[in-house]
Amino acid sequence: MKIWKSGNKGFLGLCALAVLLPLFFHWSYVWGPKEELRLFNNDTLAYSYWWSYFYNKFASLGQEPLWNPYISLGYPALAQISNVSFYPPAWGLAWAFDPNPVWFLRIFNLYIIIHFCLAAAGVMWLAKGQGISPLGGFAGAMVWTLSSAASNGTDGFEWLYGLAWAPWALHFLLRGLEKPTWKPWLQLGLVLGILYSTNFLPVCYYVSLLLAATILVFNWGKWRPLRPWLGFGLAHLLAVLIAAPTLGSLLQLVVQFSERTHPTYAYAMSGLNPAYLLDRFFSPMDYQVFRSAWFGFGAYLLALIPLFVPSARPRWFKGWMLLGLVVFVFGSGTYLLFTDFFYLFLPGYKTQHWHHRTALYLGLPLVILVGRGLDYLKDRPVSDSDRRLVAFLFGFLALSCALAAIVKFEVIKRPELHGYFVVLAISALLWLWSQGRATRIRSLVVLLMVLELGYVFRRMEGQTSDLLANYPNYGRGADQIWAEAADLEQRYFEGTREMNALGVPILRSVASVRGYVTPALRRIDRFHLFGFGQSIFAGKNPGGFQGEFFYPSGQDLPGFVQLATGPRVLLLGNTEVFPSPQSPENPQNEKAFLEKMASTNLEQTLLLERGAPQSCPNLGSWTLDRFDLTHLALNVTVPPGCANWLLWVDAHYPGWQASLDGAPAPLERADYTFKAVQVPPGVHQVVFEFSPPLYRWGRWVRWVALGGLLVGLGLWGRWPGREAGR
Structure with missing residues (x-):
C-alpha cells in the first residue's frame, strides 16, 4: 500500500505519537488510583450514565432501545441526543456498562480520550492532504486535541463527536x-453518516455548514463549481440514508409536534441587541475558545506567521479569513445572524453553545495556519521584507514579554499566566531565526508547545477537582460517587410511576431527566402543556435552554398533575372532547382548552381529541398483567352496558400501536398528552406496542445504503469523462 512506503514512515511515526499523546496526558483519568479518578465534565457523565444503563438493560432483554417508559411520562430514545443506541462507537460503552462504579468510570473516561485520539489522527491526515509536513501536522493535532476545542468537546458527547469527526470530514471534502x-x-x-447517527442535529448542521463554506471558498470566482456541489450532495444523501432510522423518526416528531414546540425555537428580538455582539467581540479572552487556561499561546505565535507573511499563506487564506471574520462577528453572540439563517427556522431546535460552534469554524483553520507557520521555518526567510517583518513582529513580542517579567513580576509569577514565558521563549527563537542564527528550531518550538499544552491540562485537573468538590453528587471520591449514582439509578428505574423509591414524584426527579431530550421533545417530556406559555408559568420563561426544569404548580392544572403522578392505567367510561374540534395548539383555543383542563377531574373524566361524549361508570385503576420496556399487555373485563376507554398514562407519540384481542385497534390521543383505546364489554386483551414505521423502514434503508457505499468504495470509479491531471 502507498501509505507504507518508506517516505511515509516519518508521517506514520508522528501520527502514532499524536494519537498516543492524549492517552499520556490524560492517564490519571483512566489508570490513576480510584480515590483520585476524575471526570472530564459532569454534564457529559450526567447525560450518558442514565442512557448507558437504559441501553444495557434493553440489550440484556434482547430488545431495541426505542422507548424509555421510566423517565417522566415516557419519550422515545430515538430523539435523545445522549442516546448511545445508534452511534456505533458508543455501543461498546453501553455494552460495558457495569454498576461497579470505578470500572465504568475508567471506561467512560477512556471513551472520551479515544475520541481525542481519533481527532488527532484526523488532523494529521488533513494536514498531510494540504501538503503540510508531518511535524506541522503533529503541531496542528496537538492544538486541536489539547486545547479549547477539546475542552469544549468534553462538555457533552454530541460536541465531542464533532471534535473527532470534523477533521476527517474536512479532509475528505478537500480531497x-x-x-x-x-x-x-x-x-x-x-x-457524515457516522456523525449523523449521533442524532444531534446542531453539530451535524454546523459541520455541514463548515464544509459548504469550504466549497464556496475554494470555488470563489470559478465559472463551473457544479461538480463539487454534486459530490457534496451525494455525501449528504448517503449520510441521511445511513442515519435513516433515527432521522426519519426525528423528522416525524418535528412535523407532528411543530406547533406544540413553537416556544422552544421562538427567538426573542433581544438576541439581535448590538450589546451582545460588542460584548463578544471586544472581550474574547473571557470565552473558552480563546481562554489561556485552556489554550496554549504557542499556537497563536505560529499562526501569526501566515497571517503576516504572504508567502506562508495557504491558497485559500483570503477566503477563510473573510469567513472567519464573519463567523466571529456574527457567530460569537448569543444568536447567529448569518450562519444560523437556516438553523433559525429549523422546527423544534434552539441555538445553543456558541463556543462549540466557534471552535469548529475557527479551530480547524487555525490548525492549518499553525502547520503552515511551522513549515515556513524550514528555511531562511524567502525575502528581505519577510525577514524584516518577522524580526519586527517577534522581536517586539519577545521584548514586551521580557519587560513585563521585569516590571510586573508579581503578576507574571501567577501560574495561570505561564503563557507569557512561552511567548517569550518562542518569540526569541523566531527572532533569532529571522537573523539566520537558528535555522533548525522547528522541533524545539513543537516541544515547547507540547510541554505548554501538557502543563495546561495538568492545571485543568485542579479545576476539575474544584468542579467535583462543588457538585453535590460528584464531589466525594470515586467509590461514593458511583455507589450513590448506581443506587439512584436502580431505585429510580425500579420505582413506581406515582412515587419512586427515592420518595420523589417521577415528574420532579430532576437528576434522571437531566439527559436532555431534544428541545422539540421537551413539551412531551413535560406533558406538552408547557408549550402553552405564560398562562401556566405565571410569568416564568418556558422557552429557555433549561426550560425542562420548570414545573407547573398544582394551582395551574391540579387535575392533570394528579393524573400524571397517579396510577398508570385507568378504565374510564365518562368522556368528553377537547373544547374545540380544532387542535388545542391553536392560539384561539388555548384559553378555553386550559380552562377546561384546569376544571376537569381527569381521574374521573377522559378528554378525547375526537369522538362523542359518553357517560358510563368508571372502573378505575387497573393492574398490569405484563409490562416490559416496549410492550404493555392487559387482560381487562368490561361489564355489560357500554364500552370503557383504557387510558395509559404514558406520552402519545407517532409509532405507538394498539391491538384488541390480536386485531388492530384505533389509538386515540387522550387528555392531550396520553393514549387510550376503546374496549367493548366483555373480557379482552389489550396490547400497546411502540414500533415506529419510519424506523422499521429506515433500518432497511441503512443497510442497503451501507452495502452500496462499501461496493462504491471498492470500485470508486472516476468522474465520467474526467481523468486526473487532464
Whole structure:
C-alpha cells in the first residue's frame, strides 16, 4: 500500500505519537488510583450514565432501545441526543456498562480520550492532504486535541463527536475538491453518516455548514463549481440514508409536534441587541475558545506567521479569513445572524453553545495556519521584507514579554499566566531565526508547545477537582460517587410511576431527566402543556435552554398533575372532547382548552381529541398483567352496558400501536398528552406496542445504503469523462 512506503514512515511515526499523546496526558483519568479518578465534565457523565444503563438493560432483554417508559411520562430514545443506541462507537460503552462504579468510570473516561485520539489522527491526515509536513501536522493535532476545542468537546458527547469527526470530514471534502474521483465523496458520506447517527442535529448542521463554506471558498470566482456541489450532495444523501432510522423518526416528531414546540425555537428580538455582539467581540479572552487556561499561546505565535507573511499563506487564506471574520462577528453572540439563517427556522431546535460552534469554524483553520507557520521555518526567510517583518513582529513580542517579567513580576509569577514565558521563549527563537542564527528550531518550538499544552491540562485537573468538590453528587471520591449514582439509578428505574423509591414524584426527579431530550421533545417530556406559555408559568420563561426544569404548580392544572403522578392505567367510561374540534395548539383555543383542563377531574373524566361524549361508570385503576420496556399487555373485563376507554398514562407519540384481542385497534390521543383505546364489554386483551414505521423502514434503508457505499468504495470509479491531471 502507498501509505507504507518508506517516505511515509516519518508521517506514520508522528501520527502514532499524536494519537498516543492524549492517552499520556490524560492517564490519571483512566489508570490513576480510584480515590483520585476524575471526570472530564459532569454534564457529559450526567447525560450518558442514565442512557448507558437504559441501553444495557434493553440489550440484556434482547430488545431495541426505542422507548424509555421510566423517565417522566415516557419519550422515545430515538430523539435523545445522549442516546448511545445508534452511534456505533458508543455501543461498546453501553455494552460495558457495569454498576461497579470505578470500572465504568475508567471506561467512560477512556471513551472520551479515544475520541481525542481519533481527532488527532484526523488532523494529521488533513494536514498531510494540504501538503503540510508531518511535524506541522503533529503541531496542528496537538492544538486541536489539547486545547479549547477539546475542552469544549468534553462538555457533552454530541460536541465531542464533532471534535473527532470534523477533521476527517474536512479532509475528505478537500480531497474531493482537488481530485476528480468519486472516492473522497463516498468516504465523506461514510463519515457524515457516522456523525449523523449521533442524532444531534446542531453539530451535524454546523459541520455541514463548515464544509459548504469550504466549497464556496475554494470555488470563489470559478465559472463551473457544479461538480463539487454534486459530490457534496451525494455525501449528504448517503449520510441521511445511513442515519435513516433515527432521522426519519426525528423528522416525524418535528412535523407532528411543530406547533406544540413553537416556544422552544421562538427567538426573542433581544438576541439581535448590538450589546451582545460588542460584548463578544471586544472581550474574547473571557470565552473558552480563546481562554489561556485552556489554550496554549504557542499556537497563536505560529499562526501569526501566515497571517503576516504572504508567502506562508495557504491558497485559500483570503477566503477563510473573510469567513472567519464573519463567523466571529456574527457567530460569537448569543444568536447567529448569518450562519444560523437556516438553523433559525429549523422546527423544534434552539441555538445553543456558541463556543462549540466557534471552535469548529475557527479551530480547524487555525490548525492549518499553525502547520503552515511551522513549515515556513524550514528555511531562511524567502525575502528581505519577510525577514524584516518577522524580526519586527517577534522581536517586539519577545521584548514586551521580557519587560513585563521585569516590571510586573508579581503578576507574571501567577501560574495561570505561564503563557507569557512561552511567548517569550518562542518569540526569541523566531527572532533569532529571522537573523539566520537558528535555522533548525522547528522541533524545539513543537516541544515547547507540547510541554505548554501538557502543563495546561495538568492545571485543568485542579479545576476539575474544584468542579467535583462543588457538585453535590460528584464531589466525594470515586467509590461514593458511583455507589450513590448506581443506587439512584436502580431505585429510580425500579420505582413506581406515582412515587419512586427515592420518595420523589417521577415528574420532579430532576437528576434522571437531566439527559436532555431534544428541545422539540421537551413539551412531551413535560406533558406538552408547557408549550402553552405564560398562562401556566405565571410569568416564568418556558422557552429557555433549561426550560425542562420548570414545573407547573398544582394551582395551574391540579387535575392533570394528579393524573400524571397517579396510577398508570385507568378504565374510564365518562368522556368528553377537547373544547374545540380544532387542535388545542391553536392560539384561539388555548384559553378555553386550559380552562377546561384546569376544571376537569381527569381521574374521573377522559378528554378525547375526537369522538362523542359518553357517560358510563368508571372502573378505575387497573393492574398490569405484563409490562416490559416496549410492550404493555392487559387482560381487562368490561361489564355489560357500554364500552370503557383504557387510558395509559404514558406520552402519545407517532409509532405507538394498539391491538384488541390480536386485531388492530384505533389509538386515540387522550387528555392531550396520553393514549387510550376503546374496549367493548366483555373480557379482552389489550396490547400497546411502540414500533415506529419510519424506523422499521429506515433500518432497511441503512443497510442497503451501507452495502452500496462499501461496493462504491471498492470500485470508486472516476468522474465520467474526467481523468486526473487532464
